[in-house]
Amino acid sequence: MAKPMPRPFTVTSTHLISPNMRRIRLSGEAIANYPDDAEGCYVKLVFPQDSESKPLLRTYTIRQIDYAAQWMDLDFVIHADGGPASCWADSAKAGDTLHIGGPGPAKRISLPADWFLLAGDMTALPAIDNNLKRLPEDARGYLLLEIITEADKQAIDIETIPAGLEVIWILNPHPGDLKKFSDAICQLPWLEGQPSIWVAAELDEVLKARRHIKAQPAIETGSLYISSYWQHGMTEDRHKVAKRESL
Known part of the structure; x- marks a missing residue:
């Protein structure tokens, strides 16, 4: 099946939901053709360059x-040295337009499981938020979040966090540089039973976390999702190449 062509969207509102995260609401007729469960799915934002x-x-x-x-709603991590999306989001205002392609499939945490590990940095918060909504009320395990x-x-949204998940906050003013995220995963006590694991963050961080997780007791097929959403010091295009070679 051919991928849907990018369609125009218009900014209707924009506001900071935290010091380093901006939420932008975009309206567009293309949403009429989105699948019923599009929350948590990914989309592709199109930023035109010169004509060549x-x-x-x-x-x-x-x-x-x-x-x-x-x-x-799309959430953008705002960086002082940000790329085209972060810079666009930081200056976007109502009435601005942007072409967006997709959506592509969501990466859902596997259910059921004896316990859960969800871990991510701020780039993964929208996906984690949607995965939390899908967990059973009696879910237990760990929720590990790196914030700036x-x-x-x-x-x-703390109201979506099951009471049985231990929430571990990691403060890192230099995400992707200080390896606090992967260190914290490596220090977690491994619980009994079969886990369902969902991890997304910077490439080097998730590679280190994956090595540790792979050294634990065998995890059932389909119950392990580990992905990098970005790479420290690299553009998304170069990160994609490194990701294909590493994960």
Whole structure:
């Protein structure tokens, strides 16, 4: 099946939900053709370059969607030295337009399981938020979240977190540089029973975490998702190449 062509969307609102995360609401008629469970799916944002260059594509997760009103929310981590998507989000205002392709399939945490490990940095918060909504009320295990500042805790909906998940906050003002995320995963006590594991963050971090997880008792096929959403010091295009070679 051919992938749907990018379609135009219009910014209807934008606001900071934490010091380092901006939420942008985008409206577009294309949402009428999105699947019923598009929350947590990824979309491709199209940033045109000069006439001789291909446009830049950047991947983001749908945080929330309203089919009747035809809008969706995307969350952007704001960096001082950000790429095209972060810079666009930081200056976007109501009425601005952007072409968006997709959606592509969501990466859901596997159910059921004896216990769960969800871990990610701020780039993974929209996907983690949607996975938390799918967990059973009696879910137990760990929720490990790396954020830039204490105030960035506001970027996650704590009401969706099952009481049986131990929440571990990692403060790292230099994500992808100081390897606090993977160190924290390596220090977690391994629980009894079969786990379901979902991990997404910077490439070097998840490679280290994967080596540790693979050294634990065997995990059932389909119950392990580990992915990198970005690479420290690299553009998304170069990161994709490194990701294919490493994961």
